[in-house]
Amino acid sequence: MFLLRSICKKNYHRCLSTLASKKSALVFPGQGAQYIGMAKDLYIEYNVAKDLIDEAEEILDFNLKSIMFDGPLQLLTLTENTQPAILCHSIAVLRVLETEYGINVSDFNCALGHSLGEYFSDAVKLVRLRGKSMQESIVEGETCMRALVIDGDHLEDIANLINEIKNDLPEGEVAEIANINSRRQIVLSGTNTGVSYVNSIINTRGFAGRAVGLPVSAPFHCSLMRAAQLKMRPLLEKTNFNSPIIPVISNVTAKPYSKNPSEIRDLLCQQITKTVQWQKSVSDGVKNGIEDWVVCGPSQVLSNLLKREHPKGNILSISSYKDLELIKKLN
Template structure:
């Protein structure tokens, strides 16, 4: 993970070296040569994704003179990606962001260590219904879940795809009922180590509230679209508050994208390892221009053909 970037670009090597020094161990060694089981532990995966995203962003800035303050109307990130967006817009230093997401991952794992019930996250494809209708069905189902079980809306990824988070039995019961009502079609359990973005993460939210008091958050050079609000945020105090609320709140990804499009944005550049967000955008908005910067070749082959006067 990230090795091609490291080997090709000085700025990427500097980025990974800064992350290693900040954490006090060789995360890059784990990324380049380590065991997948260790890398995918959330306290390692979160800073690894952040490091790779920032290395991609900085490499593009250096190689293609990409300047977000000149090119971007808004910046946004999906869950952890909000920290990458804050680094890219100058609101948060890389070192502070790395420390925060490492602690975020640890706190999320710690939040479920004492739970006696197994937890899960499950992606749902909706069956010809709206997200708002799903919310209504889910709110009616929750009071009838077995005692102590939880099923909450964690992500709204597109008009057709959402994610539920909570206890295994609670999410399973909610999915079964939603399918019986023909609200949801296919359900896919996600390979995650904790039930992110639900009330079970409240202990982690409290940890992050404390951790965020120890870093400097500035104003981003372009407005950040908050996961929690799906609206722009520019003031440091609001950014901090919303980062805390994000730990337990629903990631309003699709509404965030729709807000941007409502402001005339038709072009998106997606930074970070993997193709999930770019593919979501392409399926949802096939006429928009979507650029993916997820690996070395994307930086090398990047062409500046998005900027024809449109946002």
């Protein structure tokens, strides 16, 4: 059984942990984690990462790695490019862990993906089509996604408030909860006017403070994505799904998928417009004994969220060649 070390914020090492004695989860990030230069070091240093990204380019028939490595950011942020880029980065990390460290997916007790991260198998073509469908769903008007920092224990208050006022929005304006990331953070998705209006009322009630716009090109996980949902349903119906090797937690239900392929397709389709239940997924994992969380993919966004929500957990974020070399040295 392989060894993992938790990475401390300051000195990059803490206690030794083994997946033989502790429950562990494999975690994959979603949109917002992208950055210029993502996975370039992995592509250079590891043949398995190079082969995977080159294969994705061949499947998609466009120069994905040029966008990942060199940008520009505006092009990378287009969801039809962001989604396959993040998927490739995440799976490249996983492939390196498998080939260089002997890590197997079956060593983990469960897997979680945040939004896009839920598509963590060989699905780059499907993810590209998902991104294009989402981008094409927005035909007019200004849209946004905005993360809100919740003040105090007001998660349920905010959800109830949005249900109360959503019918008061002017025709065509939308503001819905796209992500419940933690007890202290949610993401609103919809039209600029709708989100600003709801945000202002939440602030007036004293339920939330700072709000930050997210670097995305469409308002994901809200009713504005219904057109994308309709486009994706027949594509998902044509896709063969194998039974999960380990339990995979659904964003929609925060529960493991069954082994029924039709349920997997249905929930992945629902996920396009439904709220991502990340907070419940993580809290249920903690209740079920998950202590080690291994985050595979770009940036530290998701691992930092896990650290704030679950400070006693062992959270290992693996994004770069540097991260992988640190693990090698510590072992």
